[in-house]
Amino acid sequence: xxxxxxxxxxxxxxxxxxxxxxxxxxxxxxxxxxxxxxxxxxxxxxxxxxxxxxxxxxxxxxxxxxxxxxxxxxxxxxxxxxxxxxxxxxxxxxxxxxxxxxxxxxxxxxxxxxxxxxxxxxxxxxxxxxxxxxxxxxxxxxxxxxxxxxxxxxxxxxxxxxxxxxxxxxxxxxxxxxxxxxxxxxxxxxxxxxxxxxxxxxxxxxxxxxxxxxxxxxxxxxxxxxxxxxxxxxxxxxxxxxxxxxxxxxxxxxxxxxxx
Amino acid sequence: xxxxxxxxxxxxxxxxxxxxxxxxxxxxxxxxxxxxxxxxxxxxxxxxxxxxxxxxxxxxxxxxxxxxxxxxxxxxxxxxxxxxxxxxxxxxxxxxxxxxxxxxxxxxxxxxxxxxxxxxxxxxxxxxxxxxxxxxxxxxxxxxxxxxxxxxxxxxxxxxxxxxxxxxxxxxxxxxxxxxxxxxxxxxxxxxxxxxxxxxxxxxxxxxxxxxxxxxxxxxxxxxxxxxxxxxxxxxxxxxxxxxxxxxx
Ligand SMILES: Nc1ncnc2c1ncn2[C@@H]1O[C@H](COP(=O)(O)OP(=O)(O)OP(=O)(O)O)[C@@H](O)[C@H]1O
Ligand SMILES: [Mg+2]
Numbered sequence: 001x002x003x004x005x006x007x008x009x010x011x012x013x014x015x016x017x018x019x020x021x022x023x024x025x026x027x028x029x030x031x032x033x034x035x036x037x038x039x040x041x042x043x044x045x046x047x048x049x050x051x052x053x054x055x056x057x058x059x060x061x062x063x064x065x066x067x068x069x070x071x072x073x074x075x076x077x078x079x080x081x082x083x084x085x086x087x088x089x090x091x092x093x094x095x096x097x098x099x100x101x102x103x104x105x106x107x108x109x110x111x112x113x114x115x116x117x118x119x120x121x122x123x124x125x126x127x128x129x130x131x132x133x134x135x136x137x138x139x140x141x142x143x144x145x146x147x148x149x150x151x152x153x154x155x156x157x158x159x160x161x162x163x164x165x166x167x168x169x170x171x172x173x174x175x176x177x178x179x180x181x182x183x184x185x186x187x188x189x190x191x192x193x194x195x196x197x198x199x200x201x202x203x204x205x206x207x208x209x210x211x212x213x214x215x216x217x218x219x220x221x222x223x224x225x226x227x228x229x230x231x232x233x234x235x236x237x238x239x240x241x242x243x244x245x246x247x248x249x250x251x252x253x254x255x256x257x258x259x260x
Numbered sequence: 261x262x263x264x265x266x267x268x269x270x271x272x273x274x275x276x277x278x279x280x281x282x283x284x285x286x287x288x289x290x291x292x293x294x295x296x297x298x299x300x301x302x303x304x305x306x307x308x309x310x311x312x313x314x315x316x317x318x319x320x321x322x323x324x325x326x327x328x329x330x331x332x333x334x335x336x337x338x339x340x341x342x343x344x345x346x347x348x349x350x351x352x353x354x355x356x357x358x359x360x361x362x363x364x365x366x367x368x369x370x371x372x373x374x375x376x377x378x379x380x381x382x383x384x385x386x387x388x389x390x391x392x393x394x395x396x397x398x399x400x401x402x403x404x405x406x407x408x409x410x411x412x413x414x415x416x417x418x419x420x421x422x423x424x425x426x427x428x429x430x431x432x433x434x435x436x437x438x439x440x441x442x443x444x445x446x447x448x449x450x451x452x453x454x455x456x457x458x459x460x461x462x463x464x465x466x467x468x469x470x471x472x473x474x475x476x477x478x479x480x481x482x483x484x485x486x487x488x489x490x491x492x493x494x495x496x497x498x499x500x501x502x503x504x505x506x507x508x509x
Contacts, residue, residue: 086422121351122351125346125348126345126348127352129305130348130350131350132337133340133344134362134365135334135335135337135338135365135366136334136338136361167468
């Protein structure tokens with residue numbers, strides 16, 4: 001009994017220790033982001049890689065999500081003879097919720113996991129230590145350029161998801177519920193405001209911090225060979241997904257209750 | 261040149277450096293020996309400021325480096341070249357970018373001049389014409405030599421080698437030993453610190469030898485002093501015998 005309590009409390013303590021270290025890490029990144037010379041070529045390179053790695057899967061997923069969503073929403077609305085609203089309603093859901101959430105998940109799996117694995121491999125094979133030995137701060141060289149790249153690229157990918165999702169909705173709306181294209185577009189314009197799109201992009205902006213910070217952090221905290229790399233990667237993905245879900249709820253609450 | 265004063269370092273209650281006092285002379289090739297897990301790599305990391313002692317001080321060129329941080333620590337580290345145990349080349353960069361890394365990071369941006377320096381060090385380690393290869397395309401011996409080129413390219417005052425020959429066939433090992441001596445002779449002001457398990461090479465190449473045992477120095481001196489010592493621990497270690505005063509854990 002006392003053993004269980006002891007081990008639980010030590011786990012609890014370790015959790016807070018970890019949290020504390022993460023806070024220090026975040027503070028350091030934010031400081032370096034504002035002070036050091038900007039490593040533009042690295043930012044561009046990472047941004048390009050992030051984009052190339054994930055653009056195809058984003059387009060594909062967006063199209064299918066949009067199509068299925070259009071199908072379901074169209075079915076519900078057709079019960080009330082309101083099929084013409086399918087486009088507008090789907091677009092609203094896509095912009096404010098679906099696009100940032102699904103994009104966040106996809107990028108975590110595609111880009112985030114790769115970032116953690118890459119940095120963790122560098123840690124366990126002494127490359128990060130070698131970098132420090134040459135007087136280069138790994139946060140400055142490895143982390144900050146990836147954070148900048150994430151902030152620039154991920155909201156763009158989210159915008160792409162919104163667009164492609166609506167294309168998917170459009171296909172089912174026209175193909176299955178025979179909605180007039182003019183009406184489809186008009187309903188979207190009347191229902192979806194610029195602020196809705198911005199709210200989705202803003203969410204993705206937050207998520208891009210979560211993804212890049214946590215994935216780099218877990219990578220740098222890796223230890224102990226190939227197994228350590230695998231563990232760090234799993235840890236990173238699980239933590240990021242949880243945090244995205246939680247922060248999504250918090251942000252949505254704030255927006256719905258305070259800003260509307 | 262490099263001096264440890266009463267340095268204590270422990271990891272989760274296990275004391276590795278136990279009130280260690282140590283002196284590494286300037287402009288010489290010093291070998292550090294001792295059995296595995298004795299804290300040799302930890303000593304190198306303290307010299308670079310990658311680790312801080314729990315107590316005690318580390319001086320490099322008269323400066324207490326345990327106090328350094330930020331820009332000063334960066335400047336301090338740029339005076340060094342270090343060859344890591346597994347070379348530690350950056351996987352994502354090709355040979356050219358790996359070797360140019362310390363140059364660029366210390367503000368040398370003249371591409372032509374950089375290329376000249378890189379070609380010079382690469383031919384010195386016997387690897388011309390591999391500028392565009394990636395580390396994954398190199399054998400471990402080649403990686404290690406590129407690592408050596410990277411450690412040398414910015415003309416450091418001090419070079420640290422962590423087990424430069426462990427795990428190599430005798431030919432490559434001998435070649436690397438020769439390189440270390442060659443580099444040291446070419447620049448008389450260069451201080452080399454070599455952690456090695458190759459005792460024969462140590463006795464042949466070292467200008468100064470330090471042996472660590474249980475977190476302290478057992479003997480510090482020339483090859484000759486090591487060959488002629490009466491110290492039982494040193495004799496046992498260099499003869500490779502199991503029987504003797506040395507404790508194996
Ligand atoms: N970062 C660290 N965290 C915890 N323990 C460490 C760390 N670095 C080294 N140690 C411990 O310190 C001891 C000395 O390690 P070190 O790597 O210096 O040994 P070494 O003399 O270089 O051995 P080898 O010849 O095998 O390389 C080992 O017991 C090791 O487990
Ligand atoms: Mg070692």
